[in-house]
Amino acid sequence: MTAVFLVLSAFLASAVEMVEALTIVLAVGVTRDWRSALSGVGAATLSLAAIVAALGPALTLIPIDTLRLVVGALLLVFGLQWLRKAILRASGYVSLHDEEAAFARETAEARAAGLERRAGLDWYAFTIAFKGVLLEGLEVAFIVLSFGSTQGSIPLAALGAGVAVVLVAVAGLVAHAPLARVPENTLKFAVGTMLTTFGIFWAAEGTGAHWPGGDASLPAVLGFVLLLSVAFVALLRRGRPAIA
Amino acid sequence: MSALRRFGTFWWDFVIGDDWRIAAGVAIALGATAALAAADEPAWWLLPIAVATLLYFSLRREVR
Numbered sequence: 001m002t003a004v005f006l007v008l009s010a011f012l013a014s015a016v017e018m019v020e021a022l023t024i025v026l027a028v029g030v031t032r033d034w035r036s037a038l039s040g041v042g043a044a045t046l047s048l049a050a051i052v053a054a055l056g057p058a059l060t061l062i063p064i065d066t067l068r069l070v071v072g073a074l075l076l077v078f079g080l081q082w083l084r085k086a087i088l089r090a091s092g093y094v095s096l097h098d099e100e101a102a103f104a105r106e107t108a109e110a111r112a113a114g115l116e117r118r119a120g121l122d123w124y125a126f127t128i129a130f131k132g133v134l135l136e137g138l139e140v141a142f143i144v145l146s147f148g149s150t151q152g153s154i155p156l157a158a159l160g161a162g163v164a165v166v167l168v169a170v171a172g173l174v175a176h177a178p179l180a181r182v183p184e185n186t187l188k189f190a191v192g193t194m195l196t197t198f199g200i201f202w203a204a205e206g207t208g209a210h211w212p213g214g215d216a217s218l219p220a221v222l223g224f225v226l227l228l229s230v231a232f233v234a235l236l237r238r239g240r241p242a243i244a
Numbered sequence: 245m246s247a248l249r250r251f252g253t254f255w256w257d258f259v260i261g262d263d264w265r266i267a268a269g270v271a272i273a274l275g276a277t278a279a280l281a282a283a284d285e286p287a288w289w290l291l292p293i294a295v296a297t298l299l300y301f302s303l304r305r306e307v308r
Contacts (some may be wrong), residue, residue, distance in 0.1 A: 073270060139258075
């Protein structure tokens with residue numbers, strides 16, 4: 001059961017981040033120069049691989065209770081950020097993330113930027129693609145490393161993330177347009193729920209608390225976080241006085 | 245902005261995000277959970293309640 005959650009969480013988080021990265025790469029690739037944009041993607045991928053290769057083995061040396069406490073606390077803070085934004089979006093207080101609007105904004109900025117060549121590359125296209133993939137990828141790397149190391153299975157988490165990267169890349173190649181039809185905000189809601197659930201579960205275990213039924217209580221924690229989030233969305237949709 | 249400051253700002257935004265009170269609340273809740281567990285008292289219930297409370301107040305601040 002935990003392995004399923006692990007792969008699913010890494011897959012969903014990776015899919016969301018890669019959809020955003022794809023929009024940035026497509027925008028600079030279409031308007032500037034594909035070779036420079038793809039060079040940026042390659043450089044960012046190598047940097048991410050180096051980060052994972054350096055931190056992954058180091059994390060396995062930390063005692064499991066300490067790891068669960070630190071990772072659980074970070075996941076909890078990180079997950080609550082995602083969940084908070086997802087609840088505000090779902091209830092209409094913050095506008096939904098729109099990949100077509102993001103693509104239009106990125107292409108407009110790419111057209112307006114001046115041309116500077118370095119190492120034979122369009123430096124603007126290279127750096128924007130590099131930063132986009134690196135920053136979105138860092139969140140995926142953080143989730144893969146934290147989930148994987150705490151569950152003792154980085155390859156399983158990496159598998160979930162890898163499948164998502166390939167799927168999004170293939171979909172982007174086929175569509176040759178931002179993936180506006182991906183239910184990104186629903187995915188973010190799901191990822192926020194899962195990060196918060198794992199954060200609660202592992203952080204509590206890391207402090208020395210014991211869950212009734214051990215790992216079997218994980219679905220109950222997930223159900224609690226999901227119900228709580230849906231209730232907050234419903235409260236916020238009813239209007240400000242309901243929550244304020 | 246210096247490179248060090250940019251580095252710090254990046255990690256602050258990355259981990260702490262828009263509402264630092266959530267991170268502070270999580271730290272306090274973890275401390276309380278650890279104290280209960282150390283005293284051999286049931287402590288698993290505290291974090292879910294803390295999450296509900298922190299989320300409620302954070303959302304309330306945002307929509308006010």
